[in-house]
Structure formats: C-alpha cells, structure tokens
Amino acid sequence: MARDAAEEGVIDPNHTVESDIVLVRLYGALKRLVWPEERRPANTNQGLRVWESITIETARAALPDEVTSDTGLFIHQTGCTLATGPGEYCQALFRLADEPFYYAPLGRWFNELPSQRAQDKPTAA
Template sequence: MFDMPSPTGAWSLRRLASEAGVLPKVARDAAAEGVIDQMVIVESDILLVRLYGALKRHVWPEERRPANKDQGLRLWEQIAIDTVRGATPEELGPATGLFIHQTGARLANGPGEYCTELFRLQDEPFYYAPIGKWFRELPSQRHYSERAAN
C-alpha cells in the first residue's frame, strides 16, 4: 500500500486506533493477525485498521461464528484487506467504495461501477465500505484539503 510521510515514531497503536475510530484492542488484534506491522506503522494503516474493525464484527447470514472464540482472519476478510492494501491513492477517489462479499471484494468508483456491482451482487449478501471517504479523512488528506481550500 502507499505510505504517507510522517515523523519517525509519530504513530502508535493507540493513536492509530484513535484516528481509525476503533478501540485500541482492535488495533492490537489487527497487528497480532498481521493486518498491520506494529513495528512500522504508517498513516495508511488507519484504513486497514478501520476496515478490519468493521469486518471482524460482520457475520454473514447463516454463518456460525462464536463470539467468544477468535478464529483468525476469514478468507474474504483477507481478500478485502489486501484489496485496500494494494490500492494506490490515484484509485481512491472521494466516491470509491469497496463491495465485499463472501468470496471476494472489489473497488468501485462512481455510479457506473456501483450499478455494475449492485447488479452482480443482487442475489447475494454484501458489505459496503466507503474507502474513498475514509481515505479523505486521513490526517494528511485533511490538511491537504484545508490547504487547497485556502
């Protein structure tokens, strides 16, 4: 994934969790499961931790998943995380969304791609994550937007 420049040592799991809007335990779990590298945290990890936190709570219809037993990353979770990890800033426009289903994930930009995904997934459950919106909420993007507005 892309890296946002930041001062050495500026990121901690606690700060990462705070920026992602999740509990610190979610960031620790993401590091433990290999979603992020706790030793080299970069700003873009905010997206991964935020997505990880949302996906870990998600249960598909008819899926049996005991709440008291961690079962590691499910395949579709890994695919979704890898899809976001592999995206470049140029691919993440304000309207970029991630359509996640039980067998994969796909980024969509704009109404045409949204309609295509909705049509393709019409008969199966899916989860939608507003990745482009989340990307624009990164600290460096907020500051960039503020500078561009002035």
C-alpha cells in the same frame, strides 16, 4: 483493534503509515460481519477468514494511489469488488443484487485522515 490487526498481520507494528488507519477500520468492520446462516461465536478469535484477507489485500493495493472520494468496497462472502466510479458501482450492485454484501467507504475513510484534511483547509493569504 489496532493490536488485533497487527497480531493477524493486517498491519506491521514496526512500520506503520497513516493509511494503515483505513486498514484497521476495515479490519474492525470485517471482524463484526456475520453472514446469514454463518455460525461464528463472538467470544472466540478465529483468525482472518479467506474473504477478509482478500478484502484487506484489495484495500491495501488501492491505498492511496487508486483511492478517490468515491472509492468503495462491496464486500461479499467470497471476496470483494473495488468500485471507483458510477459504472463500477452499477456493475457491483447488479452482480450482488441477490446476495448479502457490506459496503465499506474507503474513499471517505481515506479523506478523514489528518493529512488529507490538512490539504482541504484553505491557507490564509
């Protein structure tokens, strides 16, 4: 999946950082998404769709500074909404109530990175 992400410009294979793992996970989830009434053959690579590019760039801009454990992306057919708190979650859910969406838990994925897990471990005294 990382090789495909690099080929499509999601990550730079010559200069990677740890948070690129989150972008590759997001890329993998997006590539499997097919919206209702959308025809998308599984055996052909069609490149990034516009809403996929918007979503990946939104995540890239948020990583790592704007990401908390509650940060998530509500992804819909025209783009995405970044939510970092209860008000933004409610607003996104209200706006997307009548349309399909996918939720990507960016904060959880970021907290699963090795450097973030190392910060959570208690140090021996």
